[in-house]
Amino acid sequence: MDRLSEVFAALADPTRRAILARLADGEATVNQIAEPFPISLQAVSKHLKVLERAGLISRGREAQWRPCRLDAEPLREVADWVAGYQRFWEQRYDTLGEYLRQLQQPET
């Protein structure tokens, strides 16, 4: 799977996005990360592996703890990708098509 697809797939899960939000406040161990979620520690561990493979987090090794930290570089790639479509949601440009469409709409 290509890199961007892997990143998007990693982000396509609310639990994983919540983990990233948690890590935005600073490093955390697996137990700390898992605490607010109603799923097993093992399931969280799997989510972390997905995030790690996507390059979104990296993990240290401190005694028996594995502190996780956010790695935002892939998010920059997402931002770059989506920026290529920015003109489609910013209405400031006027195309002929837009003009004609407005003509067709009687003042609603």
Place this chain on the structure above:
Amino acid sequence: MDRLSEVFAALADPTRRAILARLADGEATVNQIAEPFPISLQAVSKHLKVLERAGLISRGREAQWRPCRLDAEPLREVADWVAGYQRFWEQRYDTLGEYLRQLQQPET
């Protein structure tokens, strides 16, 4: 599935992102969209359904054609979401943590 997850999942496929790129150049019919891909027309039809459910495209009805057009609003939501992490890949801010980390590193 929540909206943002659905959008990310839709984007987590290179074929679907290529379809969006195609539609950025203007409307297209299903056959026109499917033409460059080595998969069946039905598979493309499924991809279009995924994109439509995510709100990324909308479809008209013109005789027996179903012209697809890009609908970028969900991409704006993606941009908004990822913007919340912008500070993590832009090095311009200096947090205390950054400062301490720099102190710990002898000039490498």
Place this chain on the structure above:
DNA sequence: TGGTTGATTAACCTACAGGTTGAATATGGC
């Protein structure tokens, strides 16, 4: 050395994603 805590691995289950082929559903042309 043996128990406790933190985290991963393994085996398993269910659901769904993405592809296929074949049939069905519009719509326009003759």
Place this chain on the structure above:
DNA sequence: GCCATATTCAACCTGTAGGTTAATCAACCA
């Protein structure tokens, strides 16, 4: 009315995602 074209629907297959429980690995503590 009939045929061709455009598209979707239905049934099926295979792989993988996300969850579970049980077992294992690693590091500290007493």
